[in-house]
């Protein structure tokens with residue numbers, strides 16, 4: 343669904359940039375912890391990093407619900423006429439993939455933590471009620487699912503970022519500004 347405005351609403355912009363910051367921070371901390379820290383060599387730092395990763399990443403679950411609601415009630419601006427129908431379709435599919443990732447990735451992280459017998463805490467304030475019991479067989483599935491999904495998410499977000507920069511610097515259209523500015 344699209345409308346004739348050139349700009350996203352302020353609420354949509356705020357949700358977009360807050361979630362972008364949380365996603366990038368969670369991704370970098372998770373990647374660093376998963377690939378450069380071990381319990382053998384850096385026990386305290388590793389458990390602090392995992393704790394921080396989870397406490398910020400779980401907020402995405404709540405924010406994405408608000409974001410999807412907002413997206414349906416406040417349609418996005420139309421893509422520029424200079425884009426071919428095929429490119430527009432590709433952009434819409436990319437956006438759909440981002441929404442699916444923002445739902446699936448944090449849920450897979452929670453399932454991984456619960457199946458490993460650990461909590462899914464939110465902003466160091468409360469814990470999401472555990473929906474599965476500790477289960478090594480389940481963890482053998484949830485762990486790789488979270489890891490591979492996070493890598494795929496990293497690629498899709500990188501593509502999204504490059505596309506936004508191309509619109510701004512090469513195509514010189516209003517696509518990036520639709521997420522940063524408001525009509526005068």
Ligand code: HEM
Nearest residue numbers: 368369372373375376396399400448451452455462489492
């Ligand atoms: C948008 C949200 C999230 C992003 C972008 C994200 C990203 C990542 C990344 C990139 C990794 C490292 C994968 C690797 O080993 O290469 C990771 C690991 C991990 N994630 Fe997430 N994740 C998210 C949500 C969550 C949530 C909600 C939880 C649990 C509540 C969680 C729990 C974990 C755990 C326990 C690890 C393993 C860390 C380690 O082995 O040191 N993640 N995540």
